[in-house]
Amino acid sequence: xxxxxxxxxxxxxxxxxxxxxxxxxxxxxxxxxxxxxxxxxxxxxxxxxxxxxxxxxxxxxxxxxxxxxxxxxxxxxxxxxxxxxxxxxxxxxxxxxxxxxxxxxxxxxxxxx
Numbered sequence: 615x616x617x618x619x620x621x622x623x624x625x626x627x628x629x630x631x632x633x634x635x636x637x638x639x640x641x642x643x644x645x646x647x648x649x650x651x652x653x654x655x656x657x658x659x660x661x662x663x664x665x666x667x668x669x670x671x672x673x674x675x676x677x678x679x680x681x682x683x684x685x686x687x688x689x690x691x692x693x694x695x696x697x698x699x700x701x702x703x704x705x706x707x708x709x710x711x712x713x714x715x716x717x718x719x720x721x722x723x724x725x726x727x
Contacts, residue, residue, distance in 0.1 A: 643684065646684045646685075646687055647684035649684075649686055650682050650683060650684040650686050651684075653681070656701055657682075660702075662701065664679055664682070667697070667700055670700040671697065671700050673693070673696075677693075678697075681697060691705075691707070695721070699721075705719070705721055707719040707720075
């Protein structure tokens with residue numbers, strides 16, 4: 615029977631150092647997926663299918679699917695705005711400069727028709 619040496623976590627980490635750029639990339643991807651998941655939750659809470667939403671936005675269902683799969687960073691602001699507004703929401707664009715925030719765009723939808 616073969617015996618295996620037990621390594622401490624610090625020994626394992628020393629053999630494979632942390633790549634901060636890779637970690638940051640994964641965090642960014644996970645955050646985008648979480649935001650997309652939240653959008654999907656809102657759509658589903660409203661009982662709207664991807665196909666219905668796509669029709670409202672004049673897009674295809676695969677485009678909605680890609681958005682909800684976390685492809686938000688590749689989507690233009692106009693597409694994200696159309697998605698949110700098609701579900702009755704509004705979009706606000708804010709620039710953050712440390713402790714300062716500047717609202718660049720805020721669009722309150724006029725509900726009177």
